Structures are given as structure tokens and as C-alpha cells.
Amino acid sequence: MWSLFESYGISTEALLAVAGVFAAYQVVKGLTGPLAHVPGPWHTKFTRLAHLIGVARASVWWDVVELHRIYGPIVRLGPNSLSVTDPKSLDIVLSTHDFRKGELYQSFRFAGEHNVASTRDPELHKTLKKMVAPVFSTVSMQNLEPLILELGVQRAVNYLEKNGANGAPVDLLKTMMHMTLDVIGAIAFGGPFNLLDVESVPVTEWLHGITMLGICRLVFDATLAPLIFRKFHREEREFVQAIDMIEKRRKMLNPPKDILQALIEAVDEDTGTSLSTEAIASHIIVLLVAGSDTTALTVTWTIVLLLQNPHCMKRLVEEIDEAIPSLDEPITHAKIQSLMYLNAVLTETLRLRSPAALELPRVVPPKGVTLNNLFIPGGAEVNVMITTIMQDERNFERPTEYDPERWLGPSEQVNELKRAWVPFSAGPRVCLGRAMAWVEMRVTLVTLLRKFEFALVPGQDLTPKSRLGLEPASGKAMVTLSKRTA
Helix, strand or coil: CHHHHHCCCCCHHHHHHHHHHHHHHHHHHHHCCCCCCCCCCHHHHCCCHHHHHHHHCCCHHHHHHHHHHHHCCEEEEECCEEEECCHHHHHHHHCCCCCEECHHHHHHCECCECCCCCCCCHHHHHHHHHHHHHHHCHHHHHHHHHHHHHHHHHHHHHHHHHHCHHHCCEEHHHHHHHHHHHHHHHHHCCCCCCCCCCCCCHHHHHHHHHHHHHHHHHHHCCCHHHHHCHHHHHHHHHHHHHCCHHHHHHCCCCCCCCHHHHHHHCECCCCCCECCHHHHHHHHHHHHHHHHHHHHHHHHHHHHHHHHCHHHHHHHHHHHHHHCCCCCCCCCHHHHCCCHHHHHHHHHHHHHCCCCCCCEEEECCCCCEEECCEEECCCCEEEECHHHHCCCCCCCCCCCCCCHHHHHCCHHHHHHHHCCCCCCCCHHHCCCCHHHHHHHHHHHHHHHHHHEEEEECCCCCCCEEECCCEEECCCCCEEEEEECCC
């Protein structure tokens, strides 16, 4: 190789000198960089490689927990990126639009249109939020509850009764994923995908392709990714083309009152404009990708953690049985939404096993900001890592223990804990679908525990791994079950 350069009159000594100067420049740049004063491993002054390796190994959430344990509530992850866990800094970063979303969110732009989750433009977000927020209101969820119960929860019960008969093991996580996708199909597509009846339908392949394309857009650039990964791009196009029910629904005289119809009827009050077909498709895809994980993972992890903590299971089942005395009594959200221990259990699961495993990057505004007594210059990226925040020992005592009772203490104590409880994010970018998530989580968990007794299949690896969501390492949660008789 050296002879190649020498043929152009460039000596080996000159090349080594240039390499030395470049290396020296990189060292000086790292040592004097904008975040050099922020605590963190020495190598993060020069590269973010260790963090990216953690992402690839699906251990990044725990890696960053350990960094915060060593270095404190603010930690440098790379030359221009850091992580914070203290509630005051979180409030500063998440409470306004001054800290714009990072480039990561571009990955969630679908069908060529931004949605309320993907846009980094504060004004566009405000406009979309005003149009879309009513779709996920508490009143709207009350109207959709019968669909959730009939086409989701009851079908999951039927599936478990059929496939878990005679002690046969079933994958609870897969069952919950299929149930939540069926629910979203029912309320956003005009009918369920019937995943609980037919294990493989095109929507699962499309969602996999869409998700992978989003990741590839992040790694390889939004323009290049569709050209390099044509299969994923084709699956995205096929999915968008399959959403022809949007135009069909627009022509219906008496359409059902579901999420699809609410998106079609959404209007910008200031301009009178409505969402385009592509924008509606983009929002539906985000609902499918993000909405299905929250309920499925939370319910699955809750049952796993309850089985690992039998005293918690016993107390919750007693509370449920008191509220729903008969096996034949219909379970509605109104009957159970105020059950104190139920809410404490779900709140604790969302803390210890938050479905949101990815970081939520925010860009510091040009004027800079002071976080945890350190000045952070404009342009730096603050990574809000929800799972890490809620397992920082400065925010929660015994952070790795499953303890629902921590949420049943004095109100002052609970309010202080909630400053660092952010499973749905916070501020103007808070998850709009949280009301729907709560309805689904409560009615699903109560129904399952009122109908069945569960046991974990021994020998499986249930170590949490940070993929798109915080999943068991094996990608499964195998259980056996028996029907309750009283």
C-alpha cells in the first residue's frame, strides 16, 4: 500500500506525519470538546462506540444504569451526547419544545409523511397534536372499550383456553402481542387481523419490514436506506397500499366511530385542513408499531413479576376477586380502574420493566443550558433513557426490586417518586395513547387473573433485553395455566 502512495511522490514519512497530526488533533478535540467536563468514561470523550455496542448487544439500558451509578446523575455517552436521570434535569429537558427531538425520530416517518411522534418541528407537532389528541381522549376510549373487550381480551381468553389445555405451555408474550395487534386492527382498520386465529398474516411481515426500515434509516441515512434495503422498503409500500380502507371509509354514509374515523374527521381549527390519506396511514403505522408493544409487554412482564413475587400475586388476586366476585360477571374498566393495588402493580411494572427501551434524544437549544450544575452547550444531545431513569438508585430505593407497595405510601412520598416515573415520557411530547394503554392493561390483566392461574415454565431466560421494547432475552414468556373454578 505504501508503494502506491510513493508512486505519487508521497513518502512514508509524510504519511506517518499526517496520521500523527490527525491523531493529535482528535486527542486535543476530545480533551477540549464541549462535553469534556461532563463525568463519564475517558473513551467517551473521543467516541460513542461503547454506547452503540450496548445498543447492538441489547444491554444499553443496563449499561447506562451502571454508568450513572459510577458517575452520578449526568453522564457523558459520547463526544456530543450525554444522559441525565435527575428529576430536575428531566423537567427542564422535557417540559418545553425548546429541546427539539433528535435525528432518531426521523426513523418513524412513514408513507412519506410525518406523524405526531416523528416530527421534530415544534409548530407541526402542535398542529398535529391538536388534530390527533381527541382521538385518544378518555371519552373516546370509553366508546372503544367494547371493541377492546370483545375482539381483543375475550379472544385472548379463548386462545389460552384452547392452546393451554392439559398443561400445554403457551407463549404469553406472543399471545399478548397478537391480541393488541388485533385490537388496533379493530379500532384503526375496521376489523381485527385475526392473529389469534391465524398465526401468520401479511401484517406481521409488513410491520417487521417497516420497523427494520426505520432502524436502517437511522443507521444508513433516510435517503439511502430504501435504496439499500429494498425488501423492507417494498414491505412498507405494500402496507401503505393495503390501507385502501381509508378512501373506502371516506365514502361511507354511516361509518363506525373508531380511531380510523376520528383521524379522517380530524380538522385543524386554524386552517380548516384535514389529514391527508398518507398522513393518516403514517399515524396508523405508528399506532401499530408503538401501541401494540406497550400493553403486550406490560401485561406479560406484570404476570412474570407477580409469579416471581407470589405475595404480590396473592394480594392482587384477592383484590380482584373482591371487586369481581363471580367468574361470570362482566369485567369493565369502570369496575376496576380505581383498584389501588392493581394500579400500584401496573405502575411498578412500568417502572421496573418499562416498554420504552429506546433512548429519547433531545437537542440542547443554541443558548445552552445548565443541568445538574454543569453548563451544556447548544447542539449537544441529551439522551432521555426512560428505563435507566426509573432504575437509578437516587430516584428509587431498592430500584431492582419489584415493590408495588412503594406506590401506596403517603401522598407526598408518592408524588416525589412520580417526578422520576416517566414511562410515557412527559411534557408536550407525552404519549397521546396512554389513556388507551391504561384501559387495555387494566382490563386484560384483571380478566386473565380472574380466569386463570399461571405458572412459569422453568429454565427459560427472562433477562430483560433492550430491543425496540424491553423484552425477555429469549423473546418469549412461556407459561402453563389452569382455569379457575371460583
